[in-house]
Amino acid sequence: MTAPLLSMEGISKAYPGVQALSGVELALARGEVLALLGENGAGKSTLMKILGGAVRPDAGTIRVDGVARAIRSPQEALRLGIAVIHQEFNLVPALGAAENVFLGQEIARGLPGLGVVDRRAQRARAGAVLARLGADFDPDTECRRLSVAGQQLVEIAKALVSGARILVMDEPSAALSAPEVAALHGVIRELKRDGTGIVYVSHRLDEIAAVCDRVAVLRDGRNAGGAAVAAVGRGDLIRMMVGRELTEEFPRRTTAPGEARLVVEGLSRGTAVRGVSFEARRGEVLAITGLVGAGRTELLRLLFGADRPDSGTIRLDGREIRPRSPRQAIAAGIGLLPEDRKLQGLVLDLSLRENFALPNLARLSRAGVVQGALERRECGGFVERLRIRTPRQEALVRGLSGGNQQKVVLAKWLARDCEVLLFDEPTRGVDVGAKVEIYRLINDLAAAGKVVVMVSSDLPEVLGMADRIVVMRGGRVTGRIDDMARATQESVMEAAVS
Ligand SMILES: Nc1ncnc2c1ncn2[C@@H]1O[C@H](COP(=O)(O)OP(=O)(O)OP(=O)(O)O)[C@@H](O)[C@H]1O
Ligand SMILES: [Mg+2]
Structure with missing residues (x-):
């Protein structure tokens, strides 16, 4: 032996x-x-x-x-x-x-x-x-x-x-x-x-x-x-x-989509994004999928003002917006959950609560003073709901496990009152149980009438969560699926590779 x-x-x-x-x-x-x-x-x-x-x-x-x-x-x-x-x-x-x-x-x-x-x-x-x-x-x-x-x-x-x-x-x-x-x-x-x-x-x-x-x-x-x-x-x-049963991996939304709120026309930048048009409606989840390198992340960066488009327009509720920086995008009500949480999402040597509070300071303050109790309560709510495993809110983000870091980035943007939320691979590295909670929070945003755009490579997630799907390849839109009853992993993949 x-x-x-x-x-x-x-x-x-x-x-x-x-x-x-x-x-x-x-x-x-x-x-x-x-x-x-x-x-x-x-x-x-x-x-x-x-x-x-x-x-x-x-x-x-x-x-x-x-x-x-x-x-x-x-x-x-x-x-x-x-x-x-x-x-x-x-x-x-x-x-x-x-x-x-x-x-x-x-x-x-x-x-x-x-x-x-x-x-x-x-x-x-x-x-x-x-x-x-x-x-x-x-x-x-x-x-x-x-x-x-x-x-x-x-x-x-x-x-x-x-x-x-x-x-x-x-x-x-x-x-x-x-x-x-x-x-x-x-x-x-x-x-x-x-x-x-x-x-x-x-x-x-x-x-x-x-x-x-x-x-x-x-x-x-x-x-x-x-x-x-x-x-x-x-x-x-x-x-x-x-240690328990999960009844539904993709919780249902009961709200019906409303009017188009975010309308993007002919958006281009170099060869990364080429003439992309789509609209996202009130109360729906619009998924953007495709292979790695299809231009999905670059598209979100344009919407968030992290890069400038060569041409094309972005309109929110009928008004054209031209965010020239993330700061301007945020002021216009746009939030981006970035793909690379380490580089863009978190300050590793600050605590969980400080990271949570950073983009929310204005809302958590009164007369310029942060309301500690309010901050603790809100942060605690997310820690519980997203099952963030941490000994305490003061723990440094560096010491959290990968999936728990991802949840902190998410909490920080969910707590902010954005009209448009751009999620780039929101559940990457997140366990099945916490995924369901994230989907519920996304559904709550949609139900509240927000614009939710979700970039995801996870096809079961795309099929389980989206009301409509935009498929990209080589910077272009190569497929649109408006009737989810007809969407399958195969039909989405076909649009992504053909
Ligand atoms: N350097 C560290 N300092 C403090 N705590 C740590 C450190 N590394 C890990 N931990 C803690 O140890 C526990 C296990 O973390 P670990 O990264 O092994 O989890 P994991 O199973 O890999 O999770 P994930 O699916 O999120 O990657 C967590 O509670 C985490 O916060
Ligand atoms: Mg790990």
């Missing part, structure tokens, strides 16, 4: 105010893909950071091929054949994609030890791996110029070239759309055949059945069950994760 590829035994870790992990067990066989599931803040990333040597556990043992190992740094993990694709990116913005892929694992040329980096070899290898993942950019592109999806592909490529036998993917697909996810799954199946063991963290449950063999669930930092994927349905997984 050979020892399992990996076993983690009795792993515990505490942070101030939070017991992130308590005696967690995890085993992984060669050639196995294990789905690690759990609500936001359940401890998935912490467990994987411990495996990858980025975080030291308070207790527990890690065995690789049956041998107990202390993993004190990411370098040690790599030497043991363990590579982790972290949920939060770790790229050097000013370096090219290929250089980032090989950072710390450079290909040397010439005599061993006289390390001259072989840039051509690196470029070729990185280019091949990126192409296999479906990337459409040059491997010399500086990472700061890449979209979130592009950066994600670079992170994945980094781990793939390391040749690890144990590969951890912490929400690798959150920023990707269907074709890139399919390409990633293709790569995973190949690795599996070569005997690589993979831990796959995802909140998109349809991916679990597609690529995983077994699931392990964490709840509140403890093991909460496991099963063979073939033996469990979606409902079982949700119950194991949230």
